[in-house]
Amino acid sequence: MSGTEGFSRYYYTTMHNNMDTSPPGGGIPRPRRSSTVLENGSLYTHGDKGEPPVFQSASGMSTPIPLPDVYTQPAHKYPGLDSKHNSTGVIWATEQATAKGYHPDDPAWTNFGQGAPEVGPIPGGMEKPQWIESGVGEREYAPTSGVKELREAVANLYNDHYRKGMESQYTYENVCIVPGGRAGLIRIASILRDCYMSFFLPDYTAYSEMLSLFKNFAAIPVPLEESDNYQVHLDAVENELRRGVTAMITSNPRNPTGHSLKGEGLEKLHDMCRQQCLLIMDEFYSRYYYGSNCDGSSNSSAQYVQDVNVDPVLILDGLTKAFRLPGWRVCWILGPKKYIEALTSAGSYLDGGTNAPFQKAAIPMLEPNLVRTEMAAVQTHFKAKRDYCIQRLESMGFHFRSKPDSTFYLWLDLSHLPGKIKTALGFFQECLNERIITVPGIFFDLNPVARRELHDSPMFHFVRLSYGPPMDQLKQGMDGIQRIVDRYKAGASILPKR
Numbered sequence: 001m002s003g004t005e006g007f008s009r010y011y012y013t014t015m016h017n018n019m020d021t022s023p024p025g026g027g028i029p030r031p032r033r034s035s036t037v038l039e040n041g042s043l044y045t046h047g048d049k050g051e052p053p054v055f056q057s058a059s060g061m062s063t064p065i066p067l068p069d070v071y072t073q074p075a076h077k078y079p080g081l082d083s084k085h086n087s088t089g090v091i092w093a094t095e096q097a098t099a100k101g102y103h104p105d106d107p108a109w110t111n112f113g114q115g116a117p118e119v120g121p122i123p124g125g126m127e128k129p130q131w132i133e134s135g136v137g138e139r140e141y142a143p144t145s146g147v148k149e150l151r152e153a154v155a156n157l158y159n160d161h162y163r164k165g166m167e168s169q170y171t172y173e174n175v176c177i178v179p180g181g182r183a184g185l186i187r188i189a190s191i192l193r194d195c196y197m198s199f200f201l202p203d204y205t206a207y208s209e210m211l212s213l214f215k216n217f218a219a220i221p222v223p224l225e226e227s228d229n230y231q232v233h234l235d236a237v238e239n240e241l242r243r244g245v246t247a248m249i250t251s252n253p254r255n256p257t258g259h260s261l262k263g264e265g266l267e268k269l270h271d272m273c274r275q276q277c278l279l280i281m282d283e284f285y286s287r288y289y290y291g292s293n294c295d296g297s298s299n300s301s302a303q304y305v306q307d308v309n310v311d312p313v314l315i316l317d318g319l320t321k322a323f324r325l326p327g328w329r330v331c332w333i334l335g336p337k338k339y340i341e342a343l344t345s346a347g348s349y350l351d352g353g354t355n356a357p358f359q360k361a362a363i364p365m366l367e368p369n370l371v372r373t374e375m376a377a378v379q380t381h382f383k384a385k386r387d388y389c390i391q392r393l394e395s396m397g398f399h400f401r402s403k404p405d406s407t408f409y410l411w412l413d414l415s416h417l418p419g420k421i422k423t424a425l426g427f428f429q430e431c432l433n434e435r436i437i438t439v440p441g442i443f444f445d446l447n448p449v450a451r452r453e454l455h456d457s458p459m460f461h462f463v464r465l466s467y468g469p470p471m472d473q474l475k476q477g478m479d480g481i482q483r484i485v486d487r488y489k490a491g492a493s494i495l496p497k498r
C-alpha cells in the first residue's frame, strides 16, 4: 500500500464513520472528533495515545493534517457572512436599550443617545412639505451626481454664505449630491489612491468602518488631548504632513465634543494643506453654531478655499442635521471638478444616486435668505436646550472645561463620580435602568483595525449626551441622571473612608 493510498483510506474512514447527522437547527453535518474506525476495524480515540488530531474543515469535513487556517474556520451558519461586523456606537446603545424594553415611541424613555435633531416644528422654523410630488420624470434614475438644479442651489448657497466677493465661485460642477452623509463618506473613501490618511481621536463613529473597509489607503490615528478640549492643533497637522500624509479627515464642528475649528485656525489649516494634502471636512454640524448670537451665521471651510477647482478640499454636509431631515437622505459634497467627476462615477457602482423626488423638493429650501432665517431658529432653539442641560449637569457636580460652541452633543466627564458610574459602561447601564440612553465614549475612540484594547481607552470615563430630543424629554432625562448621581453619592457617603 502506497503512502497516498494509506492516507486516503484513513481519511475516508475518518470522514464516514465520524459524520454526525444534522446538527440541531439543521445546517452542515459535522464530524465527531472523538473516535475513528481504523482499517482493521478497531476503534481508537484521537489524542489518547498521542495520535494526531483530526482537523475540521469549513465544510464540516475532517483531515488528519492541519490545513491552512483559511480553510479551517468553524462551519458557518450564515454562509459568506463576516460575523465580525458587530454593531457599535449609537446602534449598539439602542440595541441594549431595546433589550430593556425601549421603543422610540415610548415617552417614558429619554434618548440622549440619538445622533439626530428633533424633527417636529420649532418656533420660527420653516414649514416642511407634507407631500412630495413624484411625476413620470421622477420615476427615472436621477444622475449619480444629482439633479442639476439642486447642484446649482447648493453651489449658490455656499457662494452666498461663504464666498461673497471672491473671484473663484462654486458652480454645479463642484457639487455631487449623495444619498446621505455616510454614503458620501464611502464615495470619498473609494476614490482615494494609495496614501496615508490621518484621522483624529475622538471623532464620528462611522469613520471607523469607512477607514477599515477600503484598502486603498492607510489610516493613521492622531490622538487629541482631553486637557484642551481635543483641539486639532496645527503643530499636530504639521507633524502629519511631515510624515507624508496626503489626506486628512475630520468632523468640524467635532462630533462628539461639540467644539469647532474656525477663524484664523481654520484658515491656517487650509494654508498648510493647500499644496499637498486633501482635506475632507465633514461639516454636518456647521449650522449648529451658538457663537454669533444665534443670527443664523456659521463657519465653513468654503470661506478659506482660494480656487474652488484647485484647492484639495472636500466639504460634506446635507439636509440630515441642519434641515432636520435625516429621513430624506439628501446630502452633498463640494469640491474641485476633478474630484466631483470621480465621486460621480463611484456613485454609479456604490449606491446608484439619491432619489429624484426628494432632490427636487429640496431645491426651494436652499434659498440663501431662507436658510439664514431657518438656521437662526435652529440655533436659538438648540442653544436653549444646550444651556438647560449644562446648567442641570453642573448643579449635579459635572464639570465642563468650556461650553461647547457647536453641534447638539455634550461630552460628559464621569471621572469624579463614585463607584461604577465613573466608567462609561457603568453609567450607561445605570442610565438604562432609569430608561435613559447614552453613548459610551469608547465608541468615539476610533479603532478601525482593532489594534487597541478598548478597556485601555482614555475615553472610558466619558459618555456622549445628545440634546437632539425635545425639551420635555431632556428634562425627564436630567431628572433620571440626578436620581442616579444622588443614589451613588448617598451610597458612597456611608462607605468607610479609606
Ligand SMILES: Cc1ncc(COP(=O)(O)O)c(C=O)c1O
Residues within 6 Å of the ligand: 115, 180, 181, 182, 183, 204, 251, 255, 282, 284, 285, 318, 320, 326, 329, 331
Ligand atoms: C459628523 C457626521 N458626519 C456624517 C453623519 C452622517 O449623516 P447621515 O445620517 O446623513 O448618513 C453624521 C451622523 O451622525 C455625523 O455625525
